[in-house]
Amino acid sequence: MEEPKASQHATPIPSIGRRLVIVGIGVVFAIHTALITIWIQPPNPFRDAVGGENLYGYINNDVFPFEQSWSVFAPTPRRGGENVKLRAYYGLPGSDDSRVTEWYDITAEEDQRIKYLVNPSRFHSATRRLGGNINSTVGQFNKRQRILIGGSLITSPRSKLRQLLEQGNTKGLQGKANIDQYIDNDEMLTRFGTMYANARWGKGVSAVEFQVGHRSVPNYSRRNEENFLDVPFTYYRIGVRKALPGNADAQAAFDGYVRKAPKSTKGGE
Amino acid sequence: MSQPSVASRGLDLVNEWYDRFEAWLLTDKRSIYGASLARILAGCSVMGILITNFRVRNLMFGQGSVWNKPLQDDAIYWPPRLIVSHMGNTTFLFYYLFVILLALLFVLGWHSRVVGVLMLIGHMSIIERIPVLGDQGDNILRVGLFLLLFMHINEHWSLDARRRARTEAAPNDGVGSVLKNFYNNQRVLPLWLTNGIHNVVLIALGWQLIMIYFSAGWFKAQGSLWYHGTAIYYPMQLQEYKPFPFLTDAMTHFGVMVGLGTYVAMVVQIGFGLALLHPVARRIAIFCAIMFHLSIAVFMALPWFSLSMIAFDAIFVSTATFVLFDRWIRAKLRPVADLFWDVADPIVDKLPGRSKDGRGAEDDGQGVKEREPSLVRSGPADQPG
Numbered sequence: 001m002e003e004p005k006a007s008q009h010a011t012p013i014p015s016i017g018r019r020l021v022i023v024g025i026g027v028v029f030a031i032h033t034a035l036i037t038i039w040i041q042p043p044n045p046f047r048d049a050v051g052g053e054n055l056y057g058y059i060n061n062d063v064f065p066f067e068q069s070w071s072v073f074a075p076t077p078r079r080g081g082e083n084v085k086l087r088a089y090y091g092l093p094g095s096d097d098s099r100v101t102e103w104y105d106i107t108a109e110e111d112q113r114i115k116y117l118v119n120p121s122r123f124h125s126a127t128r129r130l131g132g133n134i135n136s137t138v139g140q141f142n143k144r145q146r147i148l149i150g151g152s153l154i155t156s157p158r159s160k161l162r163q164l165l166e167q168g169n170t171k172g173l174q175g176k177a178n179i180d181q182y183i184d185n186d187e188m189l190t191r192f193g194t195m196y197a198n199a200r201w202g203k204g205v206s207a208v209e210f211q212v213g214h215r216s217v218p219n220y221s222r223r224n225e226e227n228f229l230d231v232p233f234t235y236y237r238i239g240v241r242k243a244l245p246g247n248a249d250a251q252a253a254f255d256g257y258v259r260k261a262p263k264s265t266k267g268g269e
Numbered sequence: 270m271s272q273p274s275v276a277s278r279g280l281d282l283v284n285e286w287y288d289r290f291e292a293w294l295l296t297d298k299r300s301i302y303g304a305s306l307a308r309i310l311a312g313c314s315v316m317g318i319l320i321t322n323f324r325v326r327n328l329m330f331g332q333g334s335v336w337n338k339p340l341q342d343d344a345i346y347w348p349p350r351l352i353v354s355h356m357g358n359t360t361f362l363f364y365y366l367f368v369i370l371l372a373l374l375f376v377l378g379w380h381s382r383v384v385g386v387l388m389l390i391g392h393m394s395i396i397e398r399i400p401v402l403g404d405q406g407d408n409i410l411r412v413g414l415f416l417l418l419f420m421h422i423n424e425h426w427s428l429d430a431r432r433r434a435r436t437e438a439a440p441n442d443g444v445g446s447v448l449k450n451f452y453n454n455q456r457v458l459p460l461w462l463t464n465g466i467h468n469v470v471l472i473a474l475g476w477q478l479i480m481i482y483f484s485a486g487w488f489k490a491q492g493s494l495w496y497h498g499t500a501i502y503y504p505m506q507l508q509e510y511k512p513f514p515f516l517t518d519a520m521t522h523f524g525v526m527v528g529l530g531t532y533v534a535m536v537v538q539i540g541f542g543l544a545l546l547h548p549v550a551r552r553i554a555i556f557c558a559i560m561f562h563l564s565i566a567v568f569m570a571l572p573w574f575s576l577s578m579i580a581f582d583a584i585f586v587s588t589a590t591f592v593l594f595d596r597w598i599r600a601k602l603r604p605v606a607d608l609f610w611d612v613a614d615p616i617v618d619k620l621p622g623r624s625k626d627g628r629g630a631e632d633d634g635q636g637v638k639e640r641e642p643s644l645v646r647s648g649p650a651d652q653p654g
Contacts, residue, residue: 007297007298009297009298009301009421009460009463009464010296010297011295011296011297011460011461011464012296013291013292013295013296014295014461014465018461018462019291019295021462021465022294022295022461022462022465022466022469025465025466025469026294026465026469029469029470029472029473032473033472033473033476033477036477036480037476037480040480040481040484041480041483041484041487042484042487042488042491060345061345062345062347063347064415065345065346066412067345067408068405068408068409068412068481069405069408070405070481070484070485070488071484071485071488072405072485073489073500073501073504074485074488074489074491074492074495074500075488075489075490075491075492075493075495076492076493076494077492077494077495077500077501077503077504078503078504078507079503080507081507081508081509111508111509114508114509114512114570115512115514116512116513117512117570118512118513118566118567118570118572119317119321119570119572119573120321120509120512120570121321121322121324121325121329122322122329122399122402122404123322123325123328123329123402124509125402125509126336126401126402128508128509129401129402130401133401183339184339184340187338187339188336188337188338188339188340188401191335191336191337191338192336195333195336217502217503217506217507218506220499220502220503220527223502223521223522224522228506228507229508246332246333246335246336247332247335249327249331249332249333249357249358250327250332250333250334250335250336251333252327252333252358253327253328253331253332253333253358254328254333256327257324257325257328
């Protein structure tokens with residue numbers, strides 16, 4: 001085989017001073033690389049030696065974060081999926097002049113859009129991701145906390161729900177972090193659902209309500225007998241939430257994407 | 270005569286290895302073909318992600334992404350906050366198209382150093398607007414591109430290389446000449462420094478990739494479903510990772526295929542770094558890694574993550590392999606390239622500032638450097654040997 005052409009970058013070994021400059025640069029990158037290595041490995045004694053907070057501070061620095069995690073599908077791969085159903089209220093929920101739409105499975109609609117797409121947008125997984133996050137946090141809640149999230153939140157702020165959930169927390173800091181995560185996802189789902197509902201059923205949505213369904217992939221040994229899509233969902237309800245609309249541009253983005261409800265269902269159940 | 274002691278021989282060996290490493294690190298830029306291909310493929314990944322999400326850009330990254338507000342408020346990334354968060358839908362459309370254009374220019378290697386920085390900031394400002402939908406493909410692309418910016422990524426298959434071949438380096442004796450050299454992609458910093466930085470960062474990127482594979486494999490090795498050989502069956506049933514149901518079902522129908530896929534994924538990831546130490550094992554490992562990512566792209570609908578990984582894996586491919594590949598593809602594409610440049614050259618030559626006397630590699634006079642063998646108009650010297 002013919003040898004590659006001589007390099008235009010070839011240079012003799014530089015002087016000791018210049019070598020020291022390169023060594024200095026090398027040390028900087030070596031420290032960086034060592035910290036990245038410790039960060040992405042499973043929990044290990046080196047992480048303890050560096051200090052979790054120090055490491056976190058370096059990886060998630062404000063200038064250029066090096067955040068990464070490679071425990072994808074491991075040690076236990078994902079074995080289930082979530083769907084989110086939405087319905088919307090017009091007028092004050094529970095009042096005589098209010099009306100409510102039928103339940104609508106947003107995630108199923110998105111699944112139709114991504115079939116046979118080898119490069120789907122991640123937006124199609126938005127409700128699945130939010131539903132999954134909510135499912136995993138609710139799984140950590142106790143009975144009292146689960147009853148609380150099933151309650152309505154129309155006149156009180158979301159901070160009230162957080163306060164009540166924290167009163168029922170029995171798991172210390174981990175439980176508090178779980179509540180924070182739930183509240184964030186609850187708000188995201190409410191914002192998403194409000195704009196989605198306004199686009200699907202028309203403007204003026206006053207509140208939204210969700211059901212999050214979970215189903216598990218059939219066991220490997222039954223893979224040729226059972227189909228994942230035939231497994232029924234187990235749903236739980238998240239209470240009615242006051243609508244959180246976006247600005248005109250945000251709503252326009254949803255209006256251009258969401259399929260409008262057929263006229264006959266616009267009036268509700 | 271006494272034999273040298275074991276300790277003395279050991280020290281000689283250490284010295285010899287140190288000298289070899291020092292020469293490797295300081296006397297030339299390594300893996301510049303791989304770095305050039307990494308630039309092209311990583312740029313394609315950025316373009317692919319943005320084009321894929323073009324239709325839903327406002328919902329994902331623009332004003333419509335306000336549904337993601339709690340996480341946007343807490344996000345650590347400054348580009349989305351400073352650049353994109355205040356843009357209306359129309360402004361954002363133009364900005365989005367601008368970043369796609371930057372990615373295209375990066376792929377073409379047009380002022381790739383400056384364009385690379387702008388593209389990375391632009392890409393982050395858009396992609397990191399939606400932390401809740403982020404994935405590891407974003408992370409490796411961001412980190413890998415950041416490291417590429419310190420490397421010499423435009424030596425091959427780039428417009429920068431053409432410009433470098435067409436122009437002459439001026440002595441760096443003033444701001445004007447430095448800027449001119451920088452614009453023309455001529456040498457601005459001394460070789461010993463750029464060689465050192467390039468190679469140090471090359472090692473950092475290589476190690477980053479090895480650790481990604483190793484940790485991904487290591488996490489897997491801790492799971493019972495992985496060592497029972499059934500792990501990949503479960504995520505492949507989920508709707509978002511099943512773009513072609515018939516293809517997935519055909520694969521998972523046979524337990525052997527599931528087992529093979531599961532074990533190969535785990536073994537390749539854990540052993541990737543070690544395999545790089547041997548020339549044959551390295552080729553097998555790189556081939557398996559590419560196949561692994563192509564499978565993920567097709568079976569699990571994650572093409573841009575896969576392309577990013579393949580892009581950075583390119584730095585492990587040897588120069589000899591790239592030279593062969595370069596010549597093969599050059600021969601295959603020559604008729605197309607000739608046609609393209611027959612049309613393009615007369616237009617390009619009319620652009621302001623262009624030399625019309627044909628000065629360049631073909632009429633290399635005294636001291637004019639060798640012309641970049643880019644994918645255009647190869648002379649006889651570029652014919653396959």
